[in-house]
Amino acid sequence: AQSVTQLDSHVSVSEGTPVLLRCNYSSSYSPSLFWYVQHPNKGLQLLLKYTSAATLVKGINGFEAEFKKSETSFHLTKPSAHMSDAAEYFCVVSVITSGTYKYIFGTGTRLKVLA
Amino acid sequence: KAGVTQTPRYLIKTRGQQVTLSCSPISGHRSVSWYQQTPGQGLQFLFEYFSETQRNKGNFPGRFSGRQFSNSRSEMNVSTLELGDSALYLCASSANEAYEQYFGPGTRLTVT
DSSP states (O other), rough: OOOEEOOEEEEETTTTEEEEEEEEEOOOOOEEEEEEEOOOTTTEEEEEEEEOSEEEEOOOOGGGEEETTTTTEEEEESOOOOGGGOEEEEEEEEEEETTTTEEEEHHHHHHEEEO | OOOOOEEEEEEEEEEEEOOOEEEOOOTOOOEEEEEEEETEEEEEEEEEETTTTTEEEOOOTTTTEEOTTTTTTEEEOSSSSOOGGOEEEEEEESSSSSSSSEEEOEEEEOOO
C-alpha cells in the first residue's frame, strides 16, 4: 500500500539554525513527491516537487529536498531558519491507484522557530 | 495568473442545514480536488473532478457531493450538516491529475 510518514509531529529550531523535516514514503511505483507549507488559517502552498528528474530538488524560500530511493526518504531541509518559516509542513506522495492518481498526505510537521 | 479562489471564506451554519462552497481553479486547469481538514483527522480527500466528471472519491457519506461546470469551476455541497462537519474545506486545481496541485485559501465552515 502507498503511504507517507512524517517522522516528527513537532520540530523546534532556533532562528538561523538548520531545519530538517523528515518524510518517508512507501510506493510500489516511482512516485512523485511534494512538500507543502501551511501558515495559520491559510491554504497549502507548494514548496517543491520531485518528479523523477534530479534527486536534489530546490524549492522556494531556500528550502530543498533530496529524494533517496534506497532509504525511501524525501527529507526537507533549509540551511538557516527564519521566523517566517514557522508553519505546518506536509509531505505528499502522488501515486497511481486503479488507473487514477491519488494524493496521499502525511500527517504534518509543525515547525516552531525560536528567537 | 490568478490563483485558486474559494468563496465564501467563512461560513456559520446550524445543524441540519445545507451548504454550498465554490471553487474557481487556476485558468487552464481542468482538475479540481476537494479536501476536508480538521485537527483530529488531518487532510482528507473528498473528491476530484476533471472535465465535469467525478474521477475519484474519498470515503465520505453521500451527504457530501460536488459538481464541476464547463468552465472548470466547481462546487461542493454538504446536506444535513452535522457538528462534525466543522472544518476547513480546501480546493486544489491542477492541469491534470498527474501534475502538482495548487490550493486555494479554504472555506472555514463552522456548524453550531
